[in-house]
Amino acid sequence: MTELSAVLDRIDQDLPQSLERLFGLVRIKSISTDPAFGAECRKAAEWLVAELDNLGFDASVRDTAGHPMVVGHHAGPAEDAPHVLFYGHYDVQPIDPIELWEDDPFDPKLKDLGNGRKVVTGRGTADDKGQLLTFVEACRAYKAVHGTLPVRVTVLFEGEEESGSPSLKPFLDANAAELKADYALVCDTGMWDGETPAITASLRGLVGEEIIVTAANRDLHSGMYGGAAANPIQILSKILAGLHDENGRVTLEGFYDGVEETPSNIKAAWETMTGGRNDMLEEVGLSELAGEKGRSMLELLWARPTCEINGISGGYAGQGFKTVIASKASAKVSCRLVGDQDPEKIRASLRAYVQSKIPADCSVEFLEHGASPAIQLAYDSPLLTKAKTALSDEWPKPALVVGVGGSIPIVGDFQKLLGMESLLVGFGLNDDRVHSPNEKYDLTSYHKGIRSWARIMASLAD
Known part of the structure; x- marks a missing residue:
């Protein structure tokens, strides 16, 4: 033996x-x-x-x-x-x-x-x-x-x-x-x-960021202020919607610096691994790939970076209805990184983009939630x-x-x-x-x- x-x-x-x-x-x-x-x-x-x-x-x-x-x-x-x-x-x-x-x-x-x-x-x-x-x-x-x-x-x-x-x-x-x-x-x-x-x-690496947009100094009655006062939920929604273009690519400046294309032989090998794992979507009730167009399931998961919205909050979300314009709105965003992407440069680019979209009479605060290459x-x-x-x-x-x-x-x-x-x-x-x-x-x-x-x-x- x-x-x-x-x-x-x-x-x-x-x-x-x-x-x-x-x-x-x-x-x-x-x-x-x-x-x-x-x-x-x-x-x-x-x-x-x-x-x-x-x-x-x-x-x-x-x-x-x-x-x-x-x-x-x-x-x-x-x-x-x-x-x-x-x-x-x-x-x-x-x-x-x-x-x-x-x-x-x-x-x-x-x-x-x-x-x-x-x-x-x-x-x-x-x-x-x-x-x-x-x-x-x-x-x-x-x-x-x-x-x-x-x-x-x-x-x-x-x-x-x-x-x-x-x-x-x-x-x-x-x-x-x-x-x-x-x-x-x-x-x-x-x-x-x-x-x-x-x-x-x-x-993949990770950058986590919480974005908090503040408009008025208190919640407002939407009948008295609607259409005249800045709405932080609308501001934030527009910012988040602009993070991706029509092809699923992230729009942040310099986001793809350090991202290389996966060699064709590696991608071909991935596709032979039980069909590239497309069944993962079916297991959760989905059928169409999101993200960057023209990429396979495994390429999207293993070799491409992402910018995902993980949570949004603001205004009234309880039972019934409340016609209010919230004073604050917040979102949690995470970026999964590949290759030689620099987490701190990605964070700085995200913040610069958000700040460029904030009206002059509103403000934004950022909270870090980790970073790793x-x-x-x-x-x-x-x-x-x-x-x-x-x-x-x-x-x-x-x-x-x-x-x-x-x-x-x-x-x-x-x-x-x-x-x-x-x-x-x-x-x-x-x-x-x-x-x-x-x-x-x-x-x-x-x-x-x-x-x-x-x-x-x-x-x-x-």
């Missing part, structure tokens, strides 16, 4: 106990955005430290201005062994609306969906407690069989990912020397489908190649190298602050209901995810 096969056998044998540990972590109500759950967040951090201590890690809870970090170190087999930093987060999203949950979100259960498919239900099972534990459980199996790990390992578990990670960058700045490794491993992504693992090679990993990276082989050996279908339309700012921080390439491998599925009621994580995702990390660590050690 090879060194790896013995570890894989141990993972299989220990699955029932491993599930109990997952249940124990999910039961902790670590909702980071609600101060009422601060003690629960600390409890989750302490739970993880105890588990890491049991595996021979030098682990501790590290206080921050917000919720604590968990840091652990394992020396591995030798000082010259490859060194990885594994990142995950133990905090979860709020559970609202609670009435839509079929079960208590913090009382995890193993459910049989039929056709041989079993899932673990509960808040955080997929995002990110189940994903985080796939790596911890792989380390557990290696320790049980061989007494050590195949590589040197540092873990960083965060408690504020679901609330914007305000403490993360300061923590990385203050502890850069301790946390730096050969490369980072991030398990907060997903599979291509239930049989096909995926490695994420690109992430896009990430693109080299398709020929040795790290990616090793992981792709390891994953393909575990799953029914070969691993794919994909992009993600979302943003994971920590990956940019690892690259910029710690100089580390990141490997993004996750085992979530599109129907996991992440951030929604009835969140779940497939048992196969959990079980084979553990086995996958064991294979990846073995391949990195080689």
